[in-house]
Amino acid sequence: MSSDSAPAMRAVGINRTYGKGESAVHACQDASLSVQPGELLVVKGPSGSGKTTLLNCIGGLDEPDSGTVFIGDRELTAMRESDRVELRQTQLGFVFQSFGLIPILSAAENVEVPMRLVGMPPAERQARVDELLELVGLADHHHQRPAELSGGQQQRVGLARSLANRPKLLIADEPTGQLDSVTAGTMMDLISDLVHSHGVAAIVSTHDPLLMQRADRVLELHDGRILGGQATASAGASSVEPSDEASPEMIEVPRSYSGRHRRNP
Numbered sequence: 001m002s003s004d005s006a007p008a009m010r011a012v013g014i015n016r017t018y019g020k021g022e023s024a025v026h027a028c029q030d031a032s033l034s035v036q037p038g039e040l041l042v043v044k045g046p047s048g049s050g051k052t053t054l055l056n057c058i059g060g061l062d063e064p065d066s067g068t069v070f071i072g073d074r075e076l077t078a079m080r081e082s083d084r085v086e087l088r089q090t091q092l093g094f095v096f097q098s099f100g101l102i103p104i105l106s107a108a109e110n111v112e113v114p115m116r117l118v119g120m121p122p123a124e125r126q127a128r129v130d131e132l133l134e135l136v137g138l139a140d141h142h143h144q145r146p147a148e149l150s151g152g153q154q155q156r157v158g159l160a161r162s163l164a165n166r167p168k169l170l171i172a173d174e175p176t177g178q179l180d181s182v183t184a185g186t187m188m189d190l191i192s193d194l195v196h197s198h199g200v201a202a203i204v205s206t207h208d209p210l211l212m213q214r215a216d217r218v219l220e221l222h223d224g225r226i227l228g229g230q231a232t233a234s235a236g237a238s239s240v241e242p243s244d245e246a247s248p249e250m251i252e253v254p255r256s257y258s259g260r261h262r263r264n265p
Ligand SMILES: Nc1ncnc2c1ncn2[C@@H]1O[C@H](COP(=O)(O)OP(=O)(O)OP(=O)(O)O)[C@@H](O)[C@H]1O
Pocket: 018, 019, 025, 026, 027, 045, 046, 047, 048, 049, 050, 051, 052, 053, 054
């Protein structure tokens, strides 16, 4: 990554409130952040701090009340729903804590779903499914349905599916929340390798301190606000501007990015 490359995602002044009046919950307040190609950004924070809300707004699964989100140079928050769907299908990959696999489909068929949605020809789909299941270490599990796979295997199918259409940005909401610590580590290593070897940008929410070790940068949310300043996208660079109360892990953790990435997986 070079610091002057354009961000894969840039969000400015995101606000999202649920409910009204006294019962209103300000789940996301004035959040600004960005992530670069080849960067792994971890969002941490206690339960209810707004991680899912923020990720859903960034990924176009929810609409902020105000603020803007750019994916590359396209403004997601200004799009019609049909354009947002197209952008989600072609530019974004999602991994969910609950895996989100379709129970009656095999591992291979689950991975194939996003490719069908964008009209990829069958032969290309087949090759891509093989490639992705190999990538996540499930080359021998094409035909098994989710119920016949372990939790860690199911989440690897979820990761393979999220990569189906070569997303520029991976959004993973507590992807290891249902996994034991060893399996969680394997999952995060896979995500880290995708990011650092292939130049995919990733935003991952987690509670797990061990998983933060793989991060290039960690943001902390509290009551819907990013602590330690805003992770702004000034002049295309992604940085955290620390405040007095910022702890070291909220501040940018420099890592050696691989300058040249392999092809987007
Ligand atoms: N659809 C909704 N309607 C009303 N309130 C909501 C809704 N979704 C989330 N909230 C509230 O918004 C706040 C932030 O929730 P969110 O799920 O974003 O937090 P989180 O950090 O992801 O939590 P967790 O770590 O437990 O998943 C919480 O107070 C939650 O109760």
